[in-house]
Amino acid sequence: MNFKAMSLISAVALALPTFGAADPVDDQLVINEDIEIVTKTTAAPHLEGHLDEVMSGWLFRSDSTRDMERDDFDNPGMIFAEQGAEIWNTADGTEGKSCADCHGAPEDMAGVRAVYPKWNEAAGEVRTLQMQINDCRENRMGAKAWGYDKGGSMPMEALLASVSRGLPVNVEIDGPAKETWEKGKEIYYTRYGQLELSCANCHEENYGNMIRADHLSQGQINGFPTYRLKNTKLNGSHSRFKGCIRDTRAETFNPGSPEFVALELYVASRGNGLSVEGPSVRN
Numbered sequence: 001m002n003f004k005a006m007s008l009i010s011a012v013a014l015a016l017p018t019f020g021a022a023d024p025v026d027d028q029l030v031i032n033e034d035i036e037i038v039t040k041t042t043a044a045p046h047l048e049g050h051l052d053e054v055m056s057g058w059l060f061r062s063d064s065t066r067d068m069e070r071d072d073f074d075n076p077g078m079i080f081a082e083q084g085a086e087i088w089n090t091a092d093g094t095e096g097k098s099c100a101d102c103h104g105a106p107e108d109m110a111g112v113r114a115v116y117p118k119w120n121e122a123a124g125e126v127r128t129l130q131m132q133i134n135d136c137r138e139n140r141m142g143a144k145a146w147g148y149d150k151g152g153s154m155p156m157e158a159l160l161a162s163v164s165r166g167l168p169v170n171v172e173i174d175g176p177a178k179e180t181w182e183k184g185k186e187i188y189y190t191r192y193g194q195l196e197l198s199c200a201n202c203h204e205e206n207y208g209n210m211i212r213a214d215h216l217s218q219g220q221i222n223g224f225p226t227y228r229l230k231n232t233k234l235n236g237s238h239s240r241f242k243g244c245i246r247d248t249r250a251e252t253f254n255p256g257s258p259e260f261v262a263l264e265l266y267v268a269s270r271g272n273g274l275s276v277e278g279p280s281v282r283n
């Protein structure tokens with residue numbers, strides 16, 4: 001264990017027992033004996049000097065947690081994706097329209113999850129998938145926007161992720177999205193809280209090490225939304241960011257805030273090349 005890892009663990013672990021480095025497992029993920037998931041690949045060029053290889057959080061979980069993702073019947077996150085499919089087909093709002101009326105089958109959205117967050121030219125902003133869905137609800141259906149990482153957002157995001165499983169994450173970071181990406185990158189390397197820890201201190205410099213009883217991953221979001229065994233529900237990436245920052249004992253941004261939209265774009269870009277894996281299972 002290097003010095004950085006030791007000081008990190010002593011800063012965070014307090015009186016709790018800690019363990020040494022533990023390598024991620026060498027394992028293959030094929031879902032339903034059909035969908036091959038890339039859980040480890042060469043890092044995107046923009047990560048040069050930071051990471052050589054990028055890895056899904058799946059490789060850092062226990063055997064039993066990993067197994068739950070191999071078959072949709074064992075993956076509790078898929079129950080929410082099925083709820084998402086019901087919502088997809090149900091009319092809502094003053095226009096009396098459902099998602100299906102305009103977009104056809106959910107499978108017609110294959111590939112969409114992989115490229116979000118994405119620049120929207122007409123709106124002149126980077127939009128997360130949830131922002132785009134809410135734009136359709138408000139402006140095309142005359143329905144109320146869902147709360148961020150809440151309500152219908154999670155089942156719908158799970159549905160749209162599920163139909164993109166196996167496709168490579170490929171968010172655009174150049175052109176008009178660049179400014180937002182830079183902002184997200186800055187947040188990623190900023191030290192927050194009493195513990196003065198950045199995302200990078202844990203997820204770039206110490207992935208593979210144990211922190212308390214948890215095996216630190218690279219903090220990738222290719223598996224979102226994630227079903228967590230800890231809270232038995234689907235969790236959005238912004239809620240995860242919030243929890244991680246709170247653990248450094250800092251005040252934090254809220255799900256849906258411009259800061260977390262930028263951070264989502266940046267973190268997503270660190271996983272370019274990994275497969276879309278959501279809804280995934282984590283502890």
Ligand code: HEC
Pocket residue numbers: 088097098099100101102103112120122129132133136137140141156
């Ligand atoms: C009245 C028709 C209509 C309805 C109903 C509708 N949408 Fe849309 N949706 C559109 C149009 C048109 C676009 C492209 C608009 C744009 O790019 O700004 C779009 C774009 C999208 C996109 C982005 C696709 C991409 O390739 O980037 C997503 C995701 C989406 N809609 C999801 C939904 C969901 C989920 C619902 C139901 C909650 C829904 N939409 C309801 C018309 C609709």
Ligand code: HEC
Pocket residue numbers: 012056057058060187188197198199200201202203211214215216217218219220221223226237240241244245247248263267282
């Ligand atoms: C004190 C260390 C620490 C810091 C700082 C930290 N995290 Fe985490 N994070 C964890 C731990 C522990 C977990 C759970 C184990 C894992 O998946 O790495 C986790 C999990 C995650 C996950 C879930 C990964 C998955 O596969 O489900 C994401 C995403 C994430 N963190 C992003 C971030 C971001 C972005 C930041 C900065 C805003 C951050 N984290 C800061 C410790 C940290």
